[in-house]
Amino acid sequence: MKKLFYLVTILSATGFFLSSFRSVNASAYEEKNSYQDPKNGKIQYERHCMMCHKENGEGVAKSFPPLAKSDFLNADSDRAIRIVIHGLYEPIVVNGKKYENFMVPHKDMSDKDIADVLTYVYDSWGNNKTKITPEMVKKQRVKK
C-alpha cells in the first residue's frame, strides 16, 4: 500500500512538472508571435518594400531613399509607421541627401504585418533595433 502511495506521488509530481514546462513554452511562443516575427517581417519586406528600397535597404540614388542606416528612420518611429500607412508626399532629407519623390500608402497591410516589417527594417542594416508592436501601428492609423 505504501509503495502505491509513493508511485502516485511521483507520477503526479512528474505530471505537474511537465505541464508547467509546457505552459512556459506556450507563453514564450505567443509572445514571439504577437510581434517581432522576423520571418514574416522579411517576407513582407520582399513583397511590399524591396522593389523600391532594394534588397539591403540601400535605396536608389535620387529616387528612393535608403532604409539602411537612415538617420530619418531612426529619428522617429511613429513617423516611420505613418509613412508606411499613409504614404509620403513631401520632400525629405535622408543622410544629407534630398528626395523629392512620393511613396505609395500601404493601408491594406495589417497592423501585424506593418509592425513585423518595420521591426525587421529597424533590426537590419545598422538601424537602431526599435521594436514596433501592432498597437503602435494601430495608433497611427487615425493620424495623418
Ligand code: HEC
Ligand atoms: C513604389 C516605391 C516604394 C515602395 C513600394 C515603398 N517605398 Fe518607402 N519610400 C519611397 C520613396 C520615394 C520615399 C521618399 C518619398 C519622398 O521623397 O517624399 C520613401 C520613404 C520611406 C521612408 C522614410 C525615409 C527613409 O528612408 O527613412 C521609410 C521609413 C519608408 N519609405 C519605408 C518603407 C517601407 C517599410 C515600405 C514597405 C512596406 C516602403 N517604404 C515601400 C518609395 C517606396
